Amino acid sequence: MKIWLTMLIATVSVNLAANELKLDNSLAYKLTESLTVEVGARIAGSAADERAVVWAEKNFAALGYDKVWREAFDMPYWQRGAASLTVNAPFHQSLVVTALGGSIATPALGIDSNVVMFDSLEQLKNADTPRVKGKIVFINHSMAKDKEGEFYGQVVGARAQGAVEAAKLGAKAIIIRSVGTSLNRFAHTGVMRYSDNVARIPAAAISVPDAIQLEKMLALQPNLTLQLTMQNKLPGIVKSHNVIAEITGSKRPDEIVLISAHLDSWDQGTGALDDGAGVGLVMAVGALIKQQGQPERTIRVVLFGNEEGGLLGAKAYAAKHAANMDKHVFASESDFGADRVWRLDSGVGEKSLAFIAELQQKLAHLDISLGNNNASGGPDVSVIKALGVPVVTLLQDGTDYFDYHHTANDTFDKVNAEALAQNLAAWLITTKAVANSQVDLRQ
Amino acid sequence: MKIWLTMLIATVSVNLAANELKLDNSLAYKLTESLTVEVGARIAGSAADERAVVWAEKNFAALGYDKVWREAFDMPYWQRGAASLTVNAPFHQSLVVTALGGSIATPALGIDSNVVMFDSLEQLKNADTPRVKGKIVFINHSMAKDKEGEFYGQVVGARAQGAVEAAKLGAKAIIIRSVGTSLNRFAHTGVMRYSDNVARIPAAAISVPDAIQLEKMLALQPNLTLQLTMQNKLPGIVKSHNVIAEITGSKRPDEIVLISAHLDSWDQGTGALDDGAGVGLVMAVGALIKQQGQPERTIRVVLFGNEEGGLLGAKAYAAKHAANMDKHVFASESDFGADRVWRLDSGVGEKSLAFIAELQQKLAHLDISLGNNNASGGPDVSVIKALGVPVVTLLQDGTDYFDYHHTANDTFDKVNAEALAQNLAAWLITTKAVANSQVDLRQ
Numbered sequence: 001m002k003i004w005l006t007m008l009i010a011t012v013s014v015n016l017a018a019n020e021l022k023l024d025n026s027l028a029y030k031l032t033e034s035l036t037v038e039v040g041a042r043i044a045g046s047a048a049d050e051r052a053v054v055w056a057e058k059n060f061a062a063l064g065y066d067k068v069w070r071e072a073f074d075m076p077y078w079q080r081g082a083a084s085l086t087v088n089a090p091f092h093q094s095l096v097v098t099a100l101g102g103s104i105a106t107p108a109l110g111i112d113s114n115v116v117m118f119d120s121l122e123q124l125k126n127a128d129t130p131r132v133k134g135k136i137v138f139i140n141h142s143m144a145k146d147k148e149g150e151f152y153g154q155v156v157g158a159r160a161q162g163a164v165e166a167a168k169l170g171a172k173a174i175i176i177r178s179v180g181t182s183l184n185r186f187a188h189t190g191v192m193r194y195s196d197n198v199a200r201i202p203a204a205a206i207s208v209p210d211a212i213q214l215e216k217m218l219a220l221q222p223n224l225t226l227q228l229t230m231q232n233k234l235p236g237i238v239k240s241h242n243v244i245a246e247i248t249g250s251k252r253p254d255e256i257v258l259i260s261a262h263l264d265s266w267d268q269g270t271g272a273l274d275d276g277a278g279v280g281l282v283m284a285v286g287a288l289i290k291q292q293g294q295p296e297r298t299i300r301v302v303l304f305g306n307e308e309g310g311l312l313g314a315k316a317y318a319a320k321h322a323a324n325m326d327k328h329v330f331a332s333e334s335d336f337g338a339d340r341v342w343r344l345d346s347g348v349g350e351k352s353l354a355f356i357a358e359l360q361q362k363l364a365h366l367d368i369s370l371g372n373n374n375a376s377g378g379p380d381v382s383v384i385k386a387l388g389v390p391v392v393t394l395l396q397d398g399t400d401y402f403d404y405h406h407t408a409n410d411t412f413d414k415v416n417a418e419a420l421a422q423n424l425a426a427w428l429i430t431t432k433a434v435a436n437s438q439v440d441l442r443q
Numbered sequence: 444m445k446i447w448l449t450m451l452i453a454t455v456s457v458n459l460a461a462n463e464l465k466l467d468n469s470l471a472y473k474l475t476e477s478l479t480v481e482v483g484a485r486i487a488g489s490a491a492d493e494r495a496v497v498w499a500e501k502n503f504a505a506l507g508y509d510k511v512w513r514e515a516f517d518m519p520y521w522q523r524g525a526a527s528l529t530v531n532a533p534f535h536q537s538l539v540v541t542a543l544g545g546s547i548a549t550p551a552l553g554i555d556s557n558v559v560m561f562d563s564l565e566q567l568k569n570a571d572t573p574r575v576k577g578k579i580v581f582i583n584h585s586m587a588k589d590k591e592g593e594f595y596g597q598v599v600g601a602r603a604q605g606a607v608e609a610a611k612l613g614a615k616a617i618i619i620r621s622v623g624t625s626l627n628r629f630a631h632t633g634v635m636r637y638s639d640n641v642a643r644i645p646a647a648a649i650s651v652p653d654a655i656q657l658e659k660m661l662a663l664q665p666n667l668t669l670q671l672t673m674q675n676k677l678p679g680i681v682k683s684h685n686v687i688a689e690i691t692g693s694k695r696p697d698e699i700v701l702i703s704a705h706l707d708s709w710d711q712g713t714g715a716l717d718d719g720a721g722v723g724l725v726m727a728v729g730a731l732i733k734q735q736g737q738p739e740r741t742i743r744v745v746l747f748g749n750e751e752g753g754l755l756g757a758k759a760y761a762a763k764h765a766a767n768m769d770k771h772v773f774a775s776e777s778d779f780g781a782d783r784v785w786r787l788d789s790g791v792g793e794k795s796l797a798f799i800a801e802l803q804q805k806l807a808h809l810d811i812s813l814g815n816n817n818a819s820g821g822p823d824v825s826v827i828k829a830l831g832v833p834v835v836t837l838l839q840d841g842t843d844y845f846d847y848h849h850t851a852n853d854t855f856d857k858v859n860a861e862a863l864a865q866n867l868a869a870w871l872i873t874t875k876a877v878a879n880s881q882v883d884l885r886q
Contacts, residue, residue: 037534092483409628
């Protein structure tokens with residue numbers, strides 16, 4: 001094994017040195033720009049989502065992919081409507097608010113009610129019904145920055161589960177402090193969930209400055225009331241699509257090296273960081289590898305549909321390709337913005353850790369260190385990891401990601417070309433290393 | 444003169460050393476917080492403007508001012524309505540847009556037209572009618588950062604005069620790139636003007652990221668069309684007010700040392716930097732000086748109404764107090780955000796430059812240097828400077844000011860408490876130096 005690995009590394013290194021001469025290291029950046037300018041926001045199920053699918057098919061073909069196709073799946077379509085949140089007397093102010101994804105509308109005249117504030121979802125869960133009943137719940141959980149985005153996991157529960165917990169105690173609606181790290185006045189959206197056995201109440205987020213403002217107002221006037229109106233629609237079940245393209249393997253075409261991102265975005269920004277950059281990146285990887293000759297294994301690029309609504313494209317993919325999952329030798333997803341890759345995590349068999357260690361050595365000049373073997377592979381890829389597919393995660397620096405994530409401010413100007421080129425180099429090295437090897441990462 | 448000055452300086456220095464023991468250097472910050480939380484956005488002529496006047500009267504009284512009153516003036520009231528700007532086929536995207544202050548509405552169904560882009564107002568002025576006629580003009584003038592805000596002056600002409608120049612050439616509407624320095628997706632508002640002899644067309648601003656996006660779209664599809672709708676209203680003439688408060692001078696009560704800010708704000712943010720911080724600052728200065736005993740001259744704090752609509756409160760003040768202008772021995776305004784003061788400029792008689800130089804020495808420990816003798820005194824104060832009143836400007840660092848100015852993002856969380864405390868110290872030293880002297884700054 002060791003001798004074989006050394007030979008492989010030598011091959012990859014030689015290839016890469018040659019490649020670097022002709023490699024267009026701005027290709028990922030240009031594709032991200034094209035998607036965000038020509039399509040822009042593309043919430044799953046919308047006309048813009050369909051335009052994104054057409055854009056992807058057209059660009060995969062133009063990039064020289066050997067096969068391009070779409071796979072349909074059904075999904076419940078949700079449309080954001082106008083939202084407003086007004087503080088009533090004595091302050092009479094409008095706060096910046098946005099519906100959480102999936103939220104029902106308010107009645108046409110809105111919900112006018114007192115407010116009860118909690119510091120966290122946990123505190124809400126421990127509250128008594130009389131304190132909450134008939135009120136608008138306000139969860140004011142602040143979020144700190146970190147490279148791995150761990151604070152997001154601690155705070156996002158209020159967004160996902162807050163409506164159910166508030167409704168259990170009789171609340172009329174819930175608003176949360178945006179799950180984000182910026183003091184810019186944007187409200188963060190994102191998916192929320194209802195439970196079949198609990199009343200459905202409207203759920204929204206206010207920007208961080210507005211949460212700070214509301215907290216101060218409540219300190220002065222605990223009995224103030226808020227007026228919340230939202231006009232969201234749930235038109236029913238529609239079709240969305242995964243878009244798939246392949247560079248056919250020269251020696252082992254049935255073995256699939258899957259690299260991916262998600263094509264859909266939230267509707268507020270243009271989905272540049274989430275996940276336009278990932279789309280540009282993986283589309284570029286296959287094209288640039290083909291420029292250097294067919295890989296030995298097949299490289300399959302999957303642009304998943306409706307990640308934001310709950311990994312619906314990934315679940316459809318897993319269902320459709322279940323019988324072929326053992327031919328998926330590798331999977332990975334780029335979905336954490338556009339900042340530099342700083343660590344390689346894996347989710348592979350114990351015997352393959354040597355291969356991962358050698359891979360990290362090839363990434364070391366990009367300042368990428370070796371992490372752990374607990375990688376999910378990415379949000380969508382976690383679904384196929386659960387079916388036994390080996391994965392890696394090329395961890396991106398997420399320190400600033402939640403300044404923009406799921407807001408109107410997620411636009412192409414936030415993408416750093418140099419950092420995305422570093423991502424591209426890391427993805428090329430990683431994808432080629434796997435595609436031009438015979439390594440069984442399940443072992 | 445020199446001996447007298449030295450004595451004065453000694454007196455002020457002793458006073459200040461004593462004062463610093465009891466001075467609440469967070470008072471300006473607390474007042475700014477109170478105004479932005481309890482009143483918030485307060486566009487001139489609105490119900491919120493009236494609430495701001497009441498807030499100011501109440502707080503002046505609570506701070507121990509000797510006299511508090513309001514002075515009414517008439518003004519044309521302008522109300523922002525909903526605005527939208529959509530890129531039509533093939534891109535189908537919404538851009539972030541806001542009406543410029545004073546703009547008429549579009550027809551209810553909006554204006555749907557081709558676009559002609561210019562890099563600057565000058566370029567528009569030099570264009571031929573056939574290139575512009577029937578189109579939406581887009582002025583895409585970018586703005587750089589600088590400490591003194593000089594770039595603002597170079598770019599803001601497109602906002603103020605763009606509608607007139609575009610209409611002269613037959614344009615249907617004008618949109619401008621926001622006059623701001625941030626890549627955050629906020630559209631900057633601000634006053635625009637019409638001319639009696641030129642057709643009135645709707646005028647709006649798009650955020651900087653949207654201007655960048657639109658430029659890219661136009662490069663791909665020069666014939667694309669935009670759909671602009673705005674529902675602004677011009678309800679007619681209403682009353683607004685200047686709010687004035689005094690600490691009566693002990694020795695020369697008829698001599699007025701005027702310090703000021705403007706009470707109104709644009710309607711998008713809460714007017715924290717523009718000009719809540721200035722309001723908090725000058726209200727605090729009079730109160731803190733009185734804590735230390737009556738000044739020799741009268742300190743008059745003026746909170747001007749409707750600065751944003753064109754210095755209307757200042758003009759009303761100048762008209763009402765014209766006969767008493769020779770008793771105004773000094774005037775200054777704080778209206779450039781909340782960052783640190785770094786330079787002292789004056790607009791005084793030649794013989795008074797020694798006094799100004801000595802004043803700068805008292806400010807030197809705050810890192811404030813001596814500038815020139817061409818100070819305007821501030822936007823509102825420039826109106827009374829024109830009537831012969833001596834002024835100083837305590838220049839604030841404006842490097843980041845235009846990241847927030849006139850946008851929804853101008854909120855209290857952007858105010859730096861430490862920097863505002865430095866402002867307060869500078870204003871206390873300056874105001875006391877003048878109020879406790881006999882210096883004639885006209886000389």
